[in-house]
Amino acid sequence: MGKSFKFKKKQHVSTRLNVLFFAVFILFSALILRLGVVQIVEGQEFVKELEKTSNTTARIDAPRGLMYDRLGNVVVDNELELSVTYTNPSRTTSTDAMISIAHELEKLITVETDRITERDKRDYLLIGMTEDQRYELVSREERNELDHTSEEYQLEVERVPDEAIEALSEQDLRVLAIYREMSRGYANSPQRIKRGITEEEAHLLSENLYRLPGIDILRDSRRSYVYGNSFRSLFGSTGPIPREKVDYYLSRGYDRSDLVGTSFLELQYEDVLRGQKAIVENITQSSGGQTVESYVNERLGQRGNDLVLSLDMELQQRLEEIIDEEMKKAGNSFILDRSAYAVFMDPRTGDILSMAGFNDPVGVSYDNYADHIGNVTKSFEMGSSVKAASVLTGFQTGVTHPGNSFNDRPIRLPSTPEKKSVRNYGWLNDLRALEVSSNVYMFEIAMRMAGCYYPNNCNWTNNSVEGAYNEIRYYFSQFGLGSDTGIDLPSSSSGLTGGTSIYGNLLDIMIGQYDTYTTLQLAQYISTIANDGVRMQPRLVTEIREPISSPEGQGAVVQKFEPSVLNRVDMSDEYISRVQQGLRNVMTSGTASSRFANKTYQPAGKTGTAQVSVAVGEGDNRRLIDGNTQTLVGYAPYKNPEIAFAIVVPNVKLERNGGRQGMAQEIASQALDAYFEMKEVRIGPTKADRPVLEQPDYN
Structure with missing residues (x-):
């Protein structure tokens, strides 16, 4: 029975499969038959119907989102303008046709010729040569020796006569400038030839578009x-x-001709700021050469979302003014370039309130000396301003403790220049060491971390010194010194780290004379101490908002960025509190007391003066000039910090050589005064007489 039952079951399954295969065969046959009818029998009718219908789609750019400061002031806006574009219908369009269009366009618009390169001129002249003329540039024998057509062309370019280049007229150059932009575009994609055309140019173009194939006028905007x-x-x-x-x-829906953010906030928040294009679809149906029906489908565009920044534009302007004025007073105080950098931030949230930089390079004349990005891209030895991290490192590694004293006297190590403080302070503890900025106290910490108890028991080795270097950098990085700050920008410097082999430099790192850091890293470091050891991520954007058409107010919040904690330093509250007291002493009775002792907002901080040697001159006149980099870090109020700062003034001449001292302190003092004054009375930031318009780089 069992075998008979199994046999019948197999037969039943086989029958079902045959039925299924037959049904699938019938369906495929019907589908093939239908496709044949559509293609062969009805194909001509569909082709005729398609020929009667034309569909043209235009994508109109939408403005980018705005940027506001923390108090709702628009700081980055859009100015509407018109641009003239060229759309190449295919890459097979002849260069002669494009140059012909360029000649006609040159009569209608004015263009700049300063972007034209020597290579552009040579390429342009080659286009205008006959084949025989080009063959005269390179002999047949030379062509036979070359492997590729590209090598032939390169040789032709090099052989274009210099006198032909010099003979190009101003009109030729204008035509070339237009053709240069036309040829840079992609097939079937509008390429901007000129932005911001005048009203007169727009009228002339509109009247002549019918005889300029591929040329159009685009509604555009500029930052x-x-x-x-x-x-x-x-x-x-x-x-x-x-x-x-x-x-x-392109994979994200952009067109080749689109403008995108290329640096800093524009690049970092490209997805947010990008506008949604308007799409206009013109559909026309015709019959017998006559239009039967025409209609337009339009999808409205929308400006990109707006950014709300942490920036306080009024404080930013005051800080820039203070730095500019201090640089004027400095006169000839700098070894080479005049420069200064400053960052002010909220230590509780990481909000960047203001960030200003000044750079006046020797031998270069600028209308604008702003170098704000130098705060995140340029690094320096910061001197004694890092000593709070040095003392905390000593506490955490156990080589010293709150209240411990060391004898501040010169230290003489083999093969190392004498190490000492500005003067011999004798026995002092950690608080006094911060107050008077003792170098030797920090040296003692470094040496003990490497197993050297100077002068009687100094048994450091290569391994112990390397271990001390690594341990110091590990603790420093917890404050942001030598590590990524996490700021919301596409790129920033993390400073430069020296080696680990030289014993004497182990001492230098503890007084800020070896590794280099950016001004932003310095500000994050002191903010971490002000915030009881909690390192916050610096941020420039706090909110993303929907765009609104009204010039007043802001749209609904799309996304709110909460303050982000990067880490809590691996040090006890007792140690941090102890160092905070030392930083307060610096301002009341220490190296910064002359300017800050009587401030009602009760600041705490640390001064720094890093010794530098800068090479100047050329050839036989090449020489080193000694100077210093002035720094100051701090926060206020001491009991409940709401603002932290870092000031860096690099490469200042020594005082005996005419260098102005105390510039970092002066900048900090005036800027802090301004901040606390604005808490009582605000007048708002001052708008420019005429907004500065962006000049995008098309090179």
């Missing part, structure tokens, strides 16, 4: 900076999609 160059560089720039990122942007 406008309401407060001139204040914070300008950190807002970032926009420009054409970089060639190496074309595939990346």
